[in-house]
Every structure is written in structure tokens, then in C-alpha cells.
Amino acid sequence: MKDLLTKINNTATQKYGAQYAEARAQKLYKTMLTLKEERVEAAKQGIENGVALRVLVNGAWGFASVGSFDSAILEGAVSDACRMAKLASERLKTPIKLADAKVVNDRVISKPKKNPSDIQMEDKIKTALAVNKTSLGFDKRIKSCSIDYLDLTGSSFFVNSEGTCVEQDKLYVWARITASAVNEGVFTFSREEIGSTTGYELFDEQNPESLGVKVAKRAIEQLNAKSPKGGKFPVVLGPNVVGVFVHEAFGHLAEADLALSGGVLASNFGKKIGSDLVTFYDDGTIEGAFGAFKYDDEGVASHKTLLIKDGVVTGLMHNRETAQKFNAEPTGNARAEDFRVEPIIRMRCTYMAPRDQTFEELIEDVKSGYYFKSFRGGQANLDGTFQVGIQEGYEIVNGEIGAPVRNASISGNTLETLHHVSGVGKDFLLDPGRCGKGQTAFISDGGPHIKINEVVVGGSA
Amino acid sequence: MAVLEKNTMISLAENAVNAALKKGAQEAEAYVYEGQATNIGIELGQISKTNRIIDRGLGIRVVANKAIGFAYTNIVDDAKAVESAVSSALSAAKASKPDPDWNGLPQKKPYSSTEKTFDQKIVALSSEDLVNIASTMLDAAGQVDKRVFPIEGGVGSAYISNAIANSNGITGFDRGTVIECSLATLAKEGGSVTPVCFEFNAARNYNLDPVWVGKEAAKLAVSALKTKSVETKSGKVILTQFALQDLLSYTLVNAIRADSVQRDQSPFKGKIGEKVASENLTIYDDGLFAGGLRTSVFDGEGVPHQKTAVIEKGVLRNFLYDNYSAKKEGKESTGNASRAGYLSTPSIDTTNFHIMPGNKTSDEMLSEVDDGLIVYYLQGAHSSNPVSGEFSVVATPAWKIKNGKITHCSRGVMLAGNIFELLKNVSVVGSNERQMGSMIAPWIEVENVRVIGK
Structure with missing residues (x-):
């Protein structure tokens, strides 16, 4: 061959x-x-x-x-x-x-x-x-x-x-x-x-x-769940929702081809776009993970790429073409679904790094909000608008998990929402997923439980 | 590489069926696919990518003791590879479990002819022609406004053919062409970036307007630059075809599939003959629509395509069936078995989902709205509850209509509700129908949609 x-x-x-x-x-x-x-x-x-x-x-x-x-x-x-x-x-x-x-x-x-x-x-x-x-x-x-x-x-x-x-x-x-x-x-x-x-x-x-x-x-x-009230609320997100939030709301913006296409990150490189608690990686080296591999489809070794450190944008995901434009190193993110298509910049295992809080600490001072545990789907736009649909969620009432809610979603602008991250848990989970960007890629995403002070919750009530 | 001829395609399918029967299958069906596509890609405002993709393959479905096995191969020029796919399908069937509801592959029925699905002009286009179309579209977008940035898009032409044969004597061959051009743009001013705005043309015959596509994509982006918030309330919303397709394809389409109904996954179960939508709404599934993007002579099982009434004046008329789901109810397939080329077994899908136009032009529709929104693109429709129809999506973006005029753009507006309630609240259906993938539809206006402003 x-x-x-x-x-x-x-x-x-x-x-x-x-x-x-x-x-x-x-x-x-x-x-x-x-x-x-x-x-x-x-x-x-x-x-x-x-x-x-x-x-x-x-x-x-x-x-x-x-x-x-x-x-x-x-x-x-x-x-x-x-x-x-x-x-x-x-x-x-x-x-x-x-x-x-x-x-x-x-x-x-x-x-x-x-x-x-x-x-x-x-x-x-x-x-x-x-x-x-x-x-x-x-x-x-x-x-x-x-x-x-x-x-x-x-x-x-x-x-x-x-x-x-x-x-x-x-x-x-x-x-x-x-x-x-x-x-x-x-x-x-x-x-x-x-x-x-x-x-x-x-x-x-x-x-x-x-x-x-x-x-x-x-x-x-x-x-037996009810529809959530629409409006701005504090929310606690489980690792499964954090994963899709990191992937959709931030990850796509950090793909260098989309950043070049006018995505909001290109003008925010080196700037603080989130709270000190926010650190994101895209990592192709986690053994056994669904999104991991040794070499990408341009023959470049897969890296562990730091995207945001303590709220500051530090890196993008590159192929050889965008790396040249940004004067950066290729990160091993060029992937093709199969021989029928060209390699494009795709995520691997994208996650938020854990910090030190327990789940109880995250929910204890939420008077009226939601705990969103599992997602149904998510999507983002180059202007930073994101939407994540929720398949499993609960009310939080006076610091306690309450009744289940169904068909909720959260949305907002990434650059605003990341500043509202006010608590990050010490647990960590990575889930497998599939991402569509014209081609399908096998990916992983995840993180710890986190708290966001304010996000728009969509519901029909 | 020259395309495979009709006779070659049919004999590939027939030989595979015969081989399967010889090896002990009680029934067999083979589907042969060929696609040859040429694309000119636009990236970051310039034509910088080209590709030529040739994909061929054969999928074989066999039945042994009422258990189904399927295998495919993309090597069709080697008899051994086809033979080994046949063996794989049989071994898969033998490992599988009998399906007591299996009632045989479809029987042979006469085919109707289709119109405007093949255009020799598309086949004859050179790469130079495609580059010229891409260039025309880009130039048109660039002339609209300096703040517009075309991010991606392209021009593509494709020739697709398929052949089918089964052990009940079905044989069929069909071929067609598609040409499309599309452009995604955004506009930038100061630190502000608009959401991605998109336009396209797609047709079975050589009928493109790249200048219109470029201009429209650019105009939309410019009009999304200045934004103001809208208040949270329930009100009128005009859904353009983009938004409509997003909302319906994850919910309504699921609800009218016979397999969803049979599996208790449709709120329409038991409601044939009942009013399920506004009487302004009439929908056909029409696999023979002249020039339709999903028009072809037969479906993924070799059953003739047809026109099926789904909703007439708000009344639910029919579900969409493939052969299996139809036989389960003692009915005939409506020709809605769909395939992802040679790679998959058939599953139920719409052909051309035709929402019949009304008589109001788009200008009339806008002028008659005192207070409302018009929505082009949605985000998050795929996170709708496919069974209950509940949705909660973001308009990217929405434009406010006040006293019959579009006043401003608003970002981050959420729409929430239930698609089946929404269908009952359709107040106006436009006359401006266009094709979008499997849907042919006009704009529709819906009342009482929950709008969550920012």
C-alpha cells in the first residue's frame, strides 16, 4: 500500500x-x-x-x-x-x-x-x-x-x-x-x-x-415532569451538559477555520472571556476515549490543546493550513470521516477542567433555579449564540433538588455566559458523542458539575 | 471514470439476488448505487478548494427463516467482493432472530415516469463552468456591502443512479442530476458579528441564479447588523422555509411515519380523519413532483413512488409506509422506503414533503402583520422532543415586524411551544413556495407562539 x-x-x-x-x-x-x-x-x-x-x-x-x-x-x-x-x-x-x-x-x-x-x-x-x-x-x-x-x-x-x-x-x-x-x-x-x-x-x-x-x-x-418557566435563572449543569456546552458554545468557536471565518474568538485571542474558574482543553491523547487517536488525517500527532486557561483564550484547534495562518503549531485536529471526504478541523475530547467544589456546595445557595443533568442536543452559531436542549432536569428550590422538568433548554451568548460561571466541581466525567459539521466525527466531551449564575432558560410555561 | 450503464447496474443487482437465492436465502433484494460529484468550494471569501468524488456500491438484503441480514460493499467491479457481501448478508441473517411480522419483500408494480429529474447539461458542465458560477456568486455578494464577509459556500453538480432487483421479479433503474450553489455570509461592524446567514439554489435541471444567491445571502447579513431586543410575550411569527423545515423535520415528519405510529411514538395514532391542524394547511408527500429534489421512479425497495395526501385542510389523511409497516396493517406501501445509498437498509422517510401554497405573496403577508416576528434560521430544533413535539429553539436571528414593516433584527430570541399546537395556529399560508431538501413549502404565519426576548 x-x-x-x-x-x-x-x-x-x-x-x-x-x-x-x-x-x-x-x-x-x-x-x-x-x-x-x-x-x-x-x-x-x-x-x-x-x-x-x-x-x-x-x-x-x-x-x-x-x-x-x-x-x-x-x-x-x-x-x-x-x-x-x-x-x-x-x-x-x-x-x-x-x-x-x-x-x-x-x-x-x-x-x-x-x-x-x-x-x-x-x-x-x-x-x-x-x-x-x-x-x-x-x-x-x-x-x-x-x-x-x-x-x-x-x-x-x-x-x-x-x-x-x-x-x-x-x-x-x-x-x-x-x-x-x-x-x-x-x-x-x-x-x-x-x-x-x-x-x-x-x-x-x-x-x-x-x-x-x-x-x-x-x-x-x-x-410527571412539568415545563420550566422561561426566563433568566441560575443553573447547575451536570458533566454531560457541561460537555455539550463546552463543545457547542465554545469548542466550535475555537476551531481555527471557524475563527477565521469571522467567529467571535479571532478577535478575543489572549483576552479574558470568562471567569477565573474557566479552563478548557481539547485533548486527543486520552487513551480509550471515543474522541482520541494518535495521528490525525494530515499525519500530525494528536496533542492535548489548552484552549482557555483561567478565563483567558490561549489556543485554537488547527490543521496545517490554519496553523500557518496563525503562525501556530498544527494541533492534530484535521479529521476526515472516511475516504470520501477531505479532512477538516474537528474536536477530539473537549472538556472543562475540574476545580474543588462538591455538588452540595454548588446548589446550596441557589434559591430558585434548575439542575440540568443530561442533554438532548446542542447547537451554536459563529456569533457565539448557543442553545442546548435538556432531556433530564430538575428545579432547585432553596438549595435543594426539587421536581423534574421536561423539554427545557438553555441559551445565551458564550462570551457573556462564561463570565457567569461561578462554581466548578471536583468531579469529572467524559461522555462519547458524535458531532456533525458536514461530516460526522466521533468525539468525547465532559467536565465536572458547574454553576452558572445567570442563563436564559427556555420553556413553554 | 465513466458512469456505470443501466444494463451493468441492473445485472449487478440481479446477479447478487440470484447468488443469494443459490446460497439458501428465501428472499433477496439488491440495491446498486453510483454517485459522481464535482464541487467547487469557497472558503474565507475565495475559491480555494475543489473535489471530485466517485462513490459506488451494492447493498444486499436477504431473508432466511424470517430473519433479515444485510451487507454492503463498495467494490462492485470484482465479482468475488460481491459474492462475499452476499455471504456476509446470509451469515448476518442466520445470526439474527426471526421476525414473526416479516411478510415478504414487495411485489412488482408498474412504474410511472418522472419529469425534470435528469439534465444532460448538468452532466456536460466542465469544472471551468462551475468555477465561473462560484465566482459570479461571490462577486454578487461582494457588491452588496463592504461589511459582508462570505465565509463558505460553493457550487456542486452531481450525477446519481441506482438500480434495484428483488426475488419477486422487481427490477428498476433510475438516474438523475442535481446542481446547487450556496453561500454563507456574515457581516461585521466594529466588534459586532452577525449570525451566519445563508442562501442557496438547488435544482434537478440546469436552472441556477448565482447572482440572486450571492445578493440575498449578503443582504440578510447586513440587515442583521443593527439589533434591538424584543419583549417576552406570545404573538404572531412568520416562519420562512428554513425555519419551517427545521421545526417539522424532527417532529411532524416523525409523527406521520407509520413505524412511529405502530410503536406508540406518534401523537397522531388513531387520528386518521380527524382535524389535527389549521384548515389552511394541506400537505402531500409527492415522490413524483416534477423536478423535485427527492423525485425518482421508485423508492428504496423498488416500490413505485406516488403522491400521498398527508393532511388535507387540516384533516389527517394518511401515514407514510414502507413495505414492512404496510404489510403489518394489511396495507400497501406508499413508496416511502428511503436509503442512504448502498450503505443502509431502507427506512421510512418523506419524499418531497409538499406544503401546499396559499394565495398571499410574501409582501402581503408582511404588510398585514401589526406586531410580530419573521424568523429565517433556527438553532436547536434537533433538540425538540421528537415524540411530544415540544420545542425550545433560538432564532438566529429574528426580525421584528411592526405595522406591516420589518423594523429591526433581534438576536438570542427564543421560541418555545409544541409543534402540534403550532400546526393548529397556522393563520396564513403564503404563495411563495420553494424547495428545500425534502420539503417544498411557502412561508407560513403562526399565531400565539411563545417568544422569550432577551
Whole structure:
């Protein structure tokens, strides 16, 4: 494979005048299951083989992707990529340049205790059924329960015209469980995701029965929940909500491509945008985490990147192109979902660093507010507007956790909200997730419990 | 790389079905997909990226003892790879559990023809042509206002074809083209940055207006620069197609899928024939709509596409079915089995979800609002409760309407409520319909929406 990819890169640089060329090949195997109410809707297996070629010609990118390892087909694709890049380059005002990257030759081998490709399909179905059964059996008001399971194994090769050559094993295990409950015209919905890059042993750490109960219990509890009052309130957020808040409200703004696109962080670099308690990282080096990997899809080693320290913006997430523009080091954030697409700047494991408070200390002086424990979804805009929907929340009344609330959301502007962070817990949790930015990336996010003095809570009451 | 011909595609599918039957499957279905796309990308105000993506593959679904197995491969030029996908599908079926509700793959039915889904002009476009379109769009945006910054966008053309065969004798082939251009902009003044504003054109035939796209994307951003707050209260809101699509696709679409209904995940269960929405609202799912972005001859199971009444004058008429959910109720599929290319088994989705236009122009709609908001983009609609329809979203941004005129922009305004209540409060339906992904819709005005100002 190395020889084939090197040959294609040489064609780009020697025959078509590319200043840089990279070739990324993948051989991936996927197993997927969908179960609904103890019915196996589909047991699926798939193979995806292909090559992505990217070239820089006169400062413009050309990219081509084909599902083939055939040398003649790849030669044709690289010629297309170079020709199109050259064409685009004719109108460039600012040619693209790349920051220097260390030349690496490495082979990354994953060492799962239980390799998902060694586990029989029957056993995977059994595990999923166990989750399904416990969830449906938890309460007769649970009306539906779906499981989506995915494991992905295989390897990827990255070779560029600078001499870097990396072969990495790929291994992901992921599952999403959803349940819905109905009672007296009230519909509720609950979701849980698990994921890991270690191996199928994930299901030893997170046993299927307790997962099923967790999802079902939340859906049932929501049946008696009320809508929150809309308006400004103090809130305490659990690690799961903090994670998505850090990811959505701040993380995307710290992706250097979005910062360059006019995001609010570009003009706030080195400035204090949050309270002293706010320290955020994007870390690709946490072993086994869903968002971790050794080398990114530009062959750059994954870093632990400090984004905010004590409220001051200190770093951004870069690929080689943005690192050059900011005169910074590439951080290993260039990721491509598969061979069909180009690498773009993506998060890895994004989290808030813990401090020293207990949960009791965080809620004790909240007279009237909310505790939001688990999120349903989140989104952000370049101007710093964020929204996080909540799937599990409670009132806080006079420093005590009160009645459950449903369908709440929080929103605000990141640059205002981070100043309102007034308490940070000493606990820490990282959750797996998937992030969409045109492509899907497997990520992790999390942090401790935190308190925010003031945030807009949306509700229908 | 030349595209695969009709005969090649069909025989790939038929051969896979025959191989599966030979290996012991009771039923089999193969779906072959090819997509060839060329894109010119705009980043940071300039054309700096190009790509050419060729994706092909075959997905095979087999049934053995009422258990379903599925496998796919993206290597279709090697008979061994296809053979091994067939074996994988069978081994998956054997590992799986029988489904007592399984009632066979669909039977063969005659296909209707479609209009305006393939345009040779799109296939013939050169990369140079696409670069020129991108450049025209960028220039148009730049001429609107100095404060506008085009952040990303592009121009893309694609050729897509698919073939299907099953063991009940279904064979089908369809091909189509799509061309699109889009631009996302924001405006900056002093330290103030607007939210991202976006416009696009997408069509099956070569019918683009890149100048309009560039200008509109830029104008919206400029109009979002000066902002003022709005008060918290319930009132009139005009939802443009962007906002409507966001709100409906996570809630209403879920509620009319037959599988949601069968699984107690729809508030519409048992309500066929009942009034569920304002009588101003009529919605069809129309897989044959001329030039529709989701128009094709057959669905993901080879069932003919059709036009299905979903809501007529506020009355719920039909749910959307694939073959499995239909047979469960002794009905016929409505041709709503959808596939993500060759990678997935079919699942129920809308084709062209057509909200029928009314007779008020957009200007008339605006002029008749004394006090309200118009919302283009929403944030957080995907965090709506898909079962109950409750939502709590941010308008990014909203524009205030006072005495029939748009007065100012407001950021961070939240809208909250329940989509099924909202459908009952639709007071005006515009005549300005346009296509947006799987939706074809005009603007709609809704009364009594909870607005949480800042």
C-alpha cells in the first residue's frame, strides 16, 4: 500500500506540478445492528475500501476520492484533482500554505482485550437484546426502545509527499439506546450513548442491563415532569451538559477555520472571556476515549490543546493550513470521516477542567433555579449564540433538588455566559458523542458539575 | 471514470439476488448505487478548494427463516467482493432472530415516469463552468456591502443512479442530476458579528441564479447588523422555509411515519380523519413532483413512488409506509422506503414533503402583520422532543415586524411551544413556495407562539 500511495503522490508532484500531495487509504469493516422492541430489524455488515487524494497546486486544493486501489484509476483521479486545483488557483487572492509538520514514520496498533471482529454476531445481538429487554420491562408505560449498535475495525494508511507514512488500526465500538414512554397523553423520550476506542470490553464496564434501566427510568420520570418557566435563572449543569456546552458554545468557536471565518474568538485571542474558574482543553491523547487517536488525517500527532486557561483564550484547534495562518503549531485536529471526504478541523475530547467544589456546595445557595443533568442536543452559531436542549432536569428550590422538568433548554451568548460561571466541581466525567459539521466525527466531551449564575432558560410555561 | 450503464447496474443487482437465492436465502433484494460529484468550494471569501468524488456500491438484503441480514460493499467491479457481501448478508441473517411480522419483500408494480429529474447539461458542465458560477456568486455578494464577509459556500453538480432487483421479479433503474450553489455570509461592524446567514439554489435541471444567491445571502447579513431586543410575550411569527423545515423535520415528519405510529411514538395514532391542524394547511408527500429534489421512479425497495395526501385542510389523511409497516396493517406501501445509498437498509422517510401554497405573496403577508416576528434560521430544533413535539429553539436571528414593516433584527430570541399546537395556529399560508431538501413549502404565519426576548 505504501508503495502504491507514494507512486500516486509522485505523479502529482513530478508530473502535474503539485507543491504538496497526500494519499489516504482505508480498509474498513463495519457491523451494525438495529433493534426495536426486541425485534432485530437488521443485522448488517459492510466493507468500505477506498483512497482519498489531496493535492496543493499553486496554493489551491484539489481532492479526489475513489473506492478503488487500482493504480490506473488512482492515476486518473490524481490527474483530475491536480487539474481542478490549478483551475481554482487562477482566481486566488491568498494562496494556501501549510505549516511545517514533523515527518513521521509509524505503525499504530490497537490492543483490544476483546476485538469486536472476534465477537460473534449472535453475541452482539444477545447484548443488544439484554438492553432492550430491561428497558421495556422496567415499566409498562415504556412503549418503545431502540438500540443502534456499530463497531468499526480496519486500518488506514497515510502517506504524503514530505515522507510521512503512518499506518493506524481503527477501532470503534458505539451504541445508542432510546426509549419512549406514554401516559395519559404525555409523550416522553430518553436517549443514552456509549462509545469507546478500546474494544468490545466496553460492555463489561457498562453492563447492558443497567443501561436499559437508565434510559427507561429517565423516560418514566419525565412523565410527571412539568415545563420550566422561561426566563433568566441560575443553573447547575451536570458533566454531560457541561460537555455539550463546552463543545457547542465554545469548542466550535475555537476551531481555527471557524475563527477565521469571522467567529467571535479571532478577535478575543489572549483576552479574558470568562471567569477565573474557566479552563478548557481539547485533548486527543486520552487513551480509550471515543474522541482520541494518535495521528490525525494530515499525519500530525494528536496533542492535548489548552484552549482557555483561567478565563483567558490561549489556543485554537488547527490543521496545517490554519496553523500557518496563525503562525501556530498544527494541533492534530484535521479529521476526515472516511475516504470520501477531505479532512477538516474537528474536536477530539473537549472538556472543562475540574476545580474543588462538591455538588452540595454548588446548589446550596441557589434559591430558585434548575439542575440540568443530561442533554438532548446542542447547537451554536459563529456569533457565539448557543442553545442546548435538556432531556433530564430538575428545579432547585432553596438549595435543594426539587421536581423534574421536561423539554427545557438553555441559551445565551458564550462570551457573556462564561463570565457567569461561578462554581466548578471536583468531579469529572467524559461522555462519547458524535458531532456533525458536514461530516460526522466521533468525539468525547465532559467536565465536572458547574454553576452558572445567570442563563436564559427556555420553556413553554 | 465513466458512469456505470443501466444494463451493468441492473445485472449487478440481479446477479447478487440470484447468488443469494443459490446460497439458501428465501428472499433477496439488491440495491446498486453510483454517485459522481464535482464541487467547487469557497472558503474565507475565495475559491480555494475543489473535489471530485466517485462513490459506488451494492447493498444486499436477504431473508432466511424470517430473519433479515444485510451487507454492503463498495467494490462492485470484482465479482468475488460481491459474492462475499452476499455471504456476509446470509451469515448476518442466520445470526439474527426471526421476525414473526416479516411478510415478504414487495411485489412488482408498474412504474410511472418522472419529469425534470435528469439534465444532460448538468452532466456536460466542465469544472471551468462551475468555477465561473462560484465566482459570479461571490462577486454578487461582494457588491452588496463592504461589511459582508462570505465565509463558505460553493457550487456542486452531481450525477446519481441506482438500480434495484428483488426475488419477486422487481427490477428498476433510475438516474438523475442535481446542481446547487450556496453561500454563507456574515457581516461585521466594529466588534459586532452577525449570525451566519445563508442562501442557496438547488435544482434537478440546469436552472441556477448565482447572482440572486450571492445578493440575498449578503443582504440578510447586513440587515442583521443593527439589533434591538424584543419583549417576552406570545404573538404572531412568520416562519420562512428554513425555519419551517427545521421545526417539522424532527417532529411532524416523525409523527406521520407509520413505524412511529405502530410503536406508540406518534401523537397522531388513531387520528386518521380527524382535524389535527389549521384548515389552511394541506400537505402531500409527492415522490413524483416534477423536478423535485427527492423525485425518482421508485423508492428504496423498488416500490413505485406516488403522491400521498398527508393532511388535507387540516384533516389527517394518511401515514407514510414502507413495505414492512404496510404489510403489518394489511396495507400497501406508499413508496416511502428511503436509503442512504448502498450503505443502509431502507427506512421510512418523506419524499418531497409538499406544503401546499396559499394565495398571499410574501409582501402581503408582511404588510398585514401589526406586531410580530419573521424568523429565517433556527438553532436547536434537533433538540425538540421528537415524540411530544415540544420545542425550545433560538432564532438566529429574528426580525421584528411592526405595522406591516420589518423594523429591526433581534438576536438570542427564543421560541418555545409544541409543534402540534403550532400546526393548529397556522393563520396564513403564503404563495411563495420553494424547495428545500425534502420539503417544498411557502412561508407560513403562526399565531400565539411563545417568544422569550432577551
